Amino acid sequence: MSLERPDPALDDDAVLLVGHGSRREESNEQVRTLAAKLESRLSVPVDAAYIELAEPSIDDAIETMAPTCRTMTVVPLSLFAASHVKNDVPLAVQRARATHDDTEFRFGSHLGIHPSLVDLLDERARAVESDLGVDREDDDVAVVLCARGSSDPDSNGDVHKLARLLYEGREFTRVESAFIGVTTPRLEETLHTVAKDRPDAVVVLPYMLGDGVLTERIVDTAETFDEEYPYxxxxxxxxxxxxARVVETLADRYQEARSGSVEMSCDTCKYKVELAGYEDDEGGARAMLRSLVHQAEHADRSDVDDDPHVHDAPEKHVAVCTNQTCAASGAATVLEQLRQGVRDADDCDVHVSRSSCLGQCGDGPIVAVYPDSVWYGGVTPDDTDRIVSSHLERDRIVSNLVHQSL
Structure with a gap:
């Protein structure tokens, strides 16, 4: 009887660090840098992969790495668990298990809420306090923790929990959570609310991994707020x-996966349970189907354009100013009726979003249509049908509403 001997050429363990992927190469390079640092920390091979917008894909990275190791741990480089972490990455791991019988696959948790990250935020706050010449022990210092924002209430709930943990045991007057997009409360709104208490200083902490577009937007919002409130x-x-504390957190997620102690907050996940207000969202098997359709759409574009992982931009983008004066003139209703009109239209590839001040105060609500560079002014809810049916569906400008063409 012969005994099977393990292949000495194989590594016992390997790690695949999965980032979201970006059109900004600096963001993709950050994932590779973290992978290299994690490899040094763990002394096991660590490769990087991306969910979309960059190469290699998760499937391609697994195909390359699986033959070189006996066990592979897939760790999502995500701050919170939303759709990609709950659906797309697990689906890739399931495919890998079905096609690589000789490799054991483990799935690690996302970064989530971790003491090391709370400590890192505390250090970031102290650095800003030093720049501003204030000290939380002697001055009234408020903190606003700003995250990206998600359509997943479970993910957004973790932001509030993280803000509370940052507040506990520290001398901050208050720590508020805010979001830069998708959900509320928005950063600008939260800053104005905090200002009413007239603190000595407000520290804004972008809860972002990289220095990308959203991080820049958070910093710009803080600078604008500083100019508007001289006191x-x-x-x-x-x-x-x-x-190093991000690397430390990733190392802990790897060790949890190895020991089988990964914990996910699935009891409050809208993909598993029915939550009030989210009854129509895709959950369970439908969520997996959404992931498959999403990937198939990428594959279709890859065949045609030879450029995988690039999202098709909408044909038009409509921005509705919802700043103070426009809001007072009914901008919120205009926004919602434009969105509803686009949804009801037969063929209307348009994205409608809210905008901050467009610099035309007193002439609003302002509606800007791009790439046409046409601005409509004084738009009422009754005008929205014409904007949709004429301009957005048939590319005919509603001339009597035009405020400014750029």
Missing amino acids: VDAGASGPLGTD
Whole structure:
């Protein structure tokens, strides 16, 4: 009887660090940098892969790495668990298990809420305090923790929990959570609310991994707030970046996966249970189907354009100013009726979003249509049908509403 001997050429363990992927190469390079640092920390091979917008894909990276190891741990480089972490990455792991019988696959948790990350945020806050010349022990210092925002209430709930953990045991007057998009409360709104208490300083902490577009938007919002409120000193920190505490958190997620102690907050996940207000969202098997359709759409574009992982931009983008004066003139209703009109239209590839001040105060609500560079002014809810049916569906400008053409 012969005994099977393990192949000495194989590594016992390997790690695949999965980032979202970006059109900005600096963001993709950050994932590779973290992978290299994690490899040094764990002394096991660590490769990087991306969910979309960059190469290699998860499937391609697994195909390359699986033959070289006996066990592979897939760790999502995501701050919170939303659709990609709950659906897309697990689906890739399931495919890998079905096609690589000789490799054991483990699935690690996302970064989530971790003491090391709370400590990192505390250090970032102290650096901003130093720049502003204030000290939380002696001055009234408020903190606003700003995250990306998600359509997943479970993910958004973790942002509020993280803000509370940052507040506990520290001398901050208050720590508020805010979002830069998708959900509320928005950063600008939260800053104005905090200013009413007239703190000595407001520290804005972008809860972002990289120095991308959203991080820049958070910093710009903090600078604008600082200019608008001369009696409050305000400043923003940089993103988490590739700090050693991010690597420490990833190492812990790897060890949890190895020991089978991964914990996910599935009891409050809208993909598993029915939550009030989210009854129509895709859950369970439908969520997996959404992931498959999403990937198939990428594959279709890859065949045609030879450029995988690139999202098709909408034909038109409509921005509705919802700043103070426009809001007072009914901008919120205009926004919702435009969105409803686009949804009801037979063939209307348009994205409608809210915008901050467009610099035309008193002439609103302002509706800007791009790439046409046509601005409509004084738009009422009754005008929205014409904008949709004429301009957005048939490309005919509603001339009597035009405010400014750029």
